[in-house]
Amino acid sequence: MASNINDFCRFCMKNMRISGVLGHCTTLFDKNKKPPSIPDRLMHVGLEIKRRPGKSNRVCRGCVSTLSGVEKYLPLYWRWVENEKDDESCARESSTNSEKRNREPTPSKTPRALKRFCHKATSPGINNVRRSINAAINKQVCDTEESKIVEHINNRKWVAAAKFIMNHKDLTQEVKNTILSLLENECKTICNPNNNFILWRSSPEDLKSFSFDKLESDLQRLSPLLFSIFATICQNSSPVICAASAIALRGRQPRLSAFAHYLNCVLLYGGAKKAVFDRLSKLAITTAHTNAIGKQKELANTCGASLFLLKRLNESFLTLETERHRNVGLREDNKAMSPSHKPGLIPTGVFLSTEELQLSEEELECSEEKATEEENIISVLLPESQPTPPNTYSIIMDNLDFFMHAHHQSTLHSNRSIHWIHHIAVKDRIPTHHLANDLPLLDLQQYNLTMSLPGHETQTNMRREFIVLGSRILTQYVAVFKSFRNVVVHHIPHQYSEEMAQPSTDYPLGLIFKNENKTSDLSEVLQNIQHKYTPKGPDGVSKILVGGDRLTEANCRNIQHAFADGNTNEERLEGMVFKFEDWHAIRVLFEIHYKVFFSCKSGKDHGTLCANMTKLRYVSCYE
């Protein structure tokens, strides 16, 4: 097979036909190309190329990037050449009087300005100066700008002095320079990694604890001048100061990237593509796209950690609880065996105390074991005497379905229907440890049916709530009552209002690449979830709630039934209690309502949904 010259890069001669397909290359003399074409760009940097037989019409991507590099740096190079030329000509001209030049070096601006200032202000009356500077200046120096400044400084009128200094042409310039050098020093301080500036810290944990308040206090701590400058620019709007200074500082030091990562998260959440990052990373606003993605992954990897800690806490708590129960049981047994003896006075009491001692030792051992494994956190949080119950949590899962269209279908490469499972853990806001797992609230014999039937109290409650609901609807939909919208109760208070108002803590646990509609897949997933997330006490697995949509819940329950013949509660998958989350409840309810009760033909029949809607001119649901 004869190879074509056009298969090679014109400049580096790389063969661009990989496995028979041309890739990562571009043609040189194509008329349809967007300007500027590559020959034009080459011409601009001083290389003329023409279509010639024996020379390729293509270049590879690498050479195009090289050209971009040349375009970027050539102007700089030219500037260097110019500078060298200038220096040479200067040197040649002044070679004759170079001695003079050496003898009188150019003094810096500051001393000169100072000299002039001092000279005019103080030289005429040096003898008298110490006795009465004021008088000397007033007498000797006429009404110049400098004298006013000195006068105000003498009188300690700083504001006026500063004002005059800023009106003085030369002095202003120097003051500005000084301020700039102060600013420069502050920037150096803030850019020093040893000063623990918040923007330096971009590890996942640090990013999670990133806040504007901390940033603001760090800015004030490390660079008060810079902070005040930005505060003036931003008219003291605190988040704006933080954002502006963070972006500005990253322009100086790209490693001050914590705020950039914060913006990355915002942008990625909003669906920004690589192009956005390409653009914004050049402005030092975000990091490069690769890093943004990398950090997301890093963050994702940390999500599970705190959940596993919670699991360990729950496990320790379970162990302690069962120990305590056993302890209480033992005591009761002893009481039953010897009812005539008073506990605590006789040898049984001693025995009990040793038993307690042993148990507490065990507890200690147990907590020590855990402590070595888990950085002492558990032992700190769970003292042996009064264990505080840790938060429980539940797992929420949902299926993620989408369709991947193959552009060119083949037997190996066809359209793919993807079914995955996403799951998160949510910390329970209301503790339920006071409720027993194995006993009902009330003995069946003590149970009275009237406790379940709606009685007078229930009706009163319902009436009260309907009043609230009614007031809410009236003020929302009836124009006359709209002004009362702000005074009606919007959320009916209940026992746990305060807890439920808090934001919930989620632990994203990532995707599972299994299909929930396949029995084998789902059973694997459930075993995995139980193994990973259910706390295990001495009596086998404890129970956690697992929520999904209605189909998931039904599927999961079926799997649990299928495993019902296991020996232990772990094998029987009893560590999970399935529930459904009615995400779509309202929507489904409306759909059913609409399907059952609405008919376009019933517009004339009074009392039907369609007629009522027509009468009320409620047309928005037609659209």
Added chain:
DNA sequence: CATGCAATACAATGGGTGTT
């Protein structure tokens, strides 16, 4: 002041998909 080290940012590159 040169050198090496570590952390980070980012460009280059290869493999791929989707559109024109």
Added chain:
DNA sequence: AACACCCATTGTATTGCATG
């Protein structure tokens, strides 16, 4: 076929700091 774009990996540049 050509192009634009995406993604992951690899290699390189930059920076601050410590050291000799």
